[in-house]
Amino acid sequence: MNSTEATTTSTVRDAAAARPRWQVLLIRPETMTLALLIGAIIVASNLSPFFSDLGFILESSTYYIEYALVALVLTLVIISGEIDLSPAAMMALSACVFAWCYQAGVPIELSMAASLVAGILMGLVNGILVIRFQLPSIIVTIGTLTLYRGLAQVLAGDRSIGKFPKWFNGIDYRLVFDVPVPVILFIVASIVLALVLGTTVVGRQIYQIGTSEVAARHAGIRVRRIKTGLFVLMGIVSSIAGLLTASRLASVRYDMATGGELQMVLMVMLGGTYIFGGRGTILGTFLASWLLVIIATGMTVANIAVTSQLIVMGLLLIVSIIATNAIYARTQR
């Protein structure tokens, strides 16, 4: 009843106990992706003896690896709370810029540089529309996806442009240590981006922006600069992916990579990145990319029609979003 006793009883509330460490480590969406990947490998190995041959898998992966490369950067964009649906169209337009320049007599090295510049500009347009004009990125990039694809068609017409020098074509058949170059590129990019996201200030700030953009601004984080940078990076990586595709096909058409954006989103989601931002890892997207390679190749080997493959992909996307949400809801308390 006296005031000293009153002061002692008004001590601060105890915080809730932290979750056990094994839960923090195990109950993660990436764990689910890894389990699915292992499951898919086991099933696929039973379907065809080819699956015990790593070389076969790597060879058949090059088509998906182009998307997976872009999906790595898309992971950062989605963690930051935005989305970019235009990368497949950016792949097509930057590849068309490359092919058009080359056909017009520009040296191939300069044509490739022009393609990169086109990628940067397209990313910048996305960034400016989203950041400066404060528009929702999903709408902006649906708009620019149509715009960029349209421009590609205007530039390249309905024909395919080819006849590149021999050294440019067939990058997917060039091997370093028995691994196709695009796969090497993907692995290196994964490691670099995982390090950026996991150990640097910029990576940390991407998570903080995705968790709460308002709080991030108040904490002095340069939200606009980082987000614009991410959109530009999307343009660059799309342009690189477009060039890889051009090399693999030895030709460019305006409809290159049509529908590819959905495969990319699928990889990011399947890897456990949270669609509302703030959570996700490069490791998840990396695992999910291989999962998709195994499933798609497996289905082809098992003679499942391409149309039915879409059903499987669609179901996977929905299941992964539900699972990711459930896991985050659980760990959020």
Added chain:
Amino acid sequence: MHANITTETGAPLMSARGITKQFAGIEVLRNVDLNLMRGEIHALLGENGAGKSTFAKILAGVYRPTRGTLMLNGSPVEVSSPIAAQKLGITLIHQEPISFPDLSVAENLVLGRTDGALLGRVPWAQMTRDANALMDLLGVRIDVTKPMRGLSIADQQMVEIARALASDSRLIIMDEPTAPLTPKEVETLFKIARRLRDEGRTIVFISHRLEEVRALCDRVTIFRDGDKVETVATDALTDADIIRLMIGRSLKEYLHKTGSTIGEVALKVENLTLPGFFADVSFEVRKGEIVGLGGLVGAGRTDVARAIFGVAPAASGRVAVNGKEVTISEPSDAIALGLAFVPEDRATAGIFRTLSVEQNITAAIPKRIAPNGVIRRALEKALASDSVKKLRIRLASLRQPIGELSGGNQQKAILARWLLTDPSVLILDEPTRGIDIGVKAEFYDMIGELAASGRAILLISSELPELLALCDRVLVMSEGRLTANLSRTEATQESVMHAAVPKTARQTVGVAA
């Protein structure tokens, strides 16, 4: 007449043992032991958020306790839902009664206790007879065949009480029943409450009005900050005792230790204007000085703070920091100049809810934790745990998401974030809002210490006693303009309020006088 129960003799009707309740990991009720005797009116008192309503709702089965047991007539009971409570003879009377407005009074009375078959006939005549009998018992005149909709709130409460009687409730809990009632209705309610007590029923009465508690209740239990502080006979306490028990210590004890010497001008604002929000705002804050910014909600105080910090920059005007004129267009500019801003809206503008406490604390010092861009984990951890110790932040682990901490500890973490930037000017916007009284006191001490260490502090607060107790000077805003600059001696509740009330309204007052 009934002999007031002032001591606990005989067996209690209901006893609570170690009742603890957590919401989202935050304890709002801690280890409450309480006996409710037969035939007593027992008041629950406390500030908002002290836990009294939560406790009442646990008694009535609205919430389940996280830990602890309830004993009814000496044996443990599970009050798992309001319906279970009713079956046990416990009824909660809401302030604004919850009923079915289109059903008749009689139908509302039998709600939740129909024991006939699903498709059995409704015994209308019997129902009306019973309802009338109950109303007679209470001594009120209400036409039981009329729909609830037309009834006054007082009458609706009577129906709820009647319902409690219909199910022969032994424990009736009234959560702030008198707030919407007229004095005459209160008198009727009290008369009925006393009669119910004299029949041996137990009544739990929650109210903010001390005089009502005094007039009606035999014993009081005071809650503070989730703890039961005391249960005593009402007559044994003076009003002053009750208030002291409710708030812990009196505000006077927070009085600013005027140890700090006031130095050079640290922040100078001239003619700051943002059309539609504020105009011509000029003031200065000196080193070691705590300047309060008072006014009504919506007067533009937060907008001025946001403009200075670059969240929503002003359209015109000048800002000078430590004697140099500066342009601040982004919060990052402000931070580089040694400014810090604890925003009013902690949940959206302050914390990163799902991220670790550690990350939250170090969010504003990227260069210190990562001199070359790569975060040094050991350095970060050392800085964060140092802050946790200094500010006495209660947590289970630095890796814990900050959303799991209590509001007061979240706010401490935000303050810690800014202290790590070693700011020369601190802008605090309602820093103690929604914080337990105990932690509030710690904040007052910290604000005093920060000023004493030579920092300039601009304190926005809607709590007048807080402004008056802590500040060396109080600025007042009204409708986007600065209307007063009061020294410590000039600043009183009246002078601040006078300047805070919009001019037009003041003129009206002038005309009326």
